[in-house]
Amino acid sequence: MKCKTKLLSAAAIICASSAGAADLEVTHWWTSGGEAAAVSEFAKAFTEKTDHNWVDGAIAGSGGTARPIIISRIIGGDPMAATQLNHGRQSEELIEAGLMTDLTEIAEAGGWKDLVNPSALLDACTFEGRIYCVPVNIHSAQWLWLSHDAFAKAGVAVPQDWHEFVAAAPALEKAGLVPLAMGQQGWQQNIAFGTLTIAIAGIDDWREVSVNKNADVAAGGSYTAVFEAAASARELARDSNVQDWNLATNMVISGKAGGQIMGDWAQGEFQVAGQVAGDDYTCLPGLGINQILDTGGDAFYFPKVDDPAVQAAQLELATLLISPEVQVAFNLAKGSLPVRGDIDMSSANSCMQKGLQILADGGVLPSNDMNLSADTTTQVEDLMAEFWASDLSAADAQARYVDIIARAD
């Protein structure tokens, strides 16, 4: 108990050194250039500031590949010491089954409730009043990334919103470029669809469908417009045959494609490529139509382990991840937004500043990880994968979408 009290105070390090150094295995799926640079900031801070060792357990592939591995290890009784997950509904049952460490005490001692902005992030970590995860960044999916180089080649001005982008597409095609880069994976296509939804159907209708699961609105005219826009976006992406999102981003970086709809993590790739926001590329939050972002994010969970040395180290890591310096270093590298509203992000580039401004103005929405269960998300992703790769008509796709929403829980 004495050790715990100390831990809660700022003197966590002293206590831990008496408990001895521990090896902490941390699993995550951050493997692209920008992501790897960001996660190494965590590892560096943890190894330098504590006696413990960060044992990196990167799992290649996207979250869809990594999550099953992480979850089956936890359920199978071979938990890692810490793991990335998208907080929200993915981990509901793990917490319910008592497999996750309760972080409420250090959260209260650290005053997370006042620090974390928007508060929805911490709510997504909370289950029956207890806090089970540390949010580490805010991810918004609603960004359109545009290559200045590509539009210069096509001889048109860089668009300021989605409608201008669609209008500029023929010029891009004429110049032998792919208007829209799109990785051929369901989750990426679902992000593009979700982004189009918020921009075209509007926030109220989006909320009605995604949060309240109102199938009537999903069957309505505003969503018909969204599916038609998605069908035309599908034509723009016809010639992009890459799989991974960072390869699609690379098409934009190298000027082979006009734009890509991808989350703010694409920013890290531009950074690694040495490009400057505003000079080499432009970013349009909310497709330039509405200034609003969803606030999904990554969070770290700490599965319950038996070793007391590891337990102490887990709490230290949790405290460290949300500390101001680590938040700044990590998010600058990753291109995501920090979870604290009280830190200095003045060194962030113009794209991140746009995001921070929207966040400060309160233009936030809950992310799909928080609204929809993994089951529903997978069904939508299956539908999107089929829609984007085939000639499935907008009307048929909408009918199936309505069906999924009607059965969503």
Next chain:
Amino acid sequence: MNAAKRPNRWFRNLSAKVASIPMILTALVVFVGGTAWTVFYSFTGSRLLPKVKFVGFDQYERLWSTRRWMISIENLAVYGICSLILTMVLGFTLAALLDRKIRFENTFRTIFLYPFALSFVVTGLAWQWILNPDFGLQGVVRRWGWEGFNFDPLNNPDLVIYGLLIAGMWQGTGLVMVIMLAGLRGIDEDIWKATRVDGIGLVKTYVQVIVPMMRPVFVTALVIISSGIIKLYDLVVAQTNGGPGISSEVPAKYVIDYMFKAQNLGQGFAASTMMLVSVIIILVPWAYLEFGGKKHG
């Protein structure tokens, strides 16, 4: 024979029976028990963790109204039928050719069998590269000068399953060939001499004499190929990951994805139960023909 002298039939071959206890237990507990457990939970609404919350046939209704499942079944049927017929025919043909006492038989045998030493994941990746339109076969032929050459099955939803089939057959045919070759080597030399004396043609000898004699070998090969087809998963993941879109999905991938990625165990269990049922539907009539028929005559 005197009945009193005969030992109790339960104690006959005692050591053999004791030795097989672990296998029997494994079969009962792991296979039968695990199967029963899976079927039981397929009637529940289990999500991430198994829970006893009965929902009747809901999971099955949803399964059969899911387009991805229907596509998976179709794909498995196309892949299964094609690969069954083609590997059998090709494997037997290759074996028959090798059996003609050709030169460098060992070398050829090694070349044909070698792909089987690779895992499906390696096979899938290798063929993903070979069939890549820019760097693979199509790219090479175009660079030779045939600009109009088109061979891009992996990016065409209608052809992708045949792209998988090529890779699967490349891997599996060698094994079937070796099994067939072993069977051919077991045919008595006198049979060949007899057909030659009777003046029966070579092809006719194979079709009418040799093939019927190799029936057990064919059954062995059939079982090995079929079990490989039903569990088709890693090849798809490595080569296409179900794409483009969902056009190369297979049932085993549906099971894995819904159990773990979608965190819906009930749905995954329902799908795996359907896979079991389909195996039983094929297996029962076959087993009846194979074993039941003999008893009656």
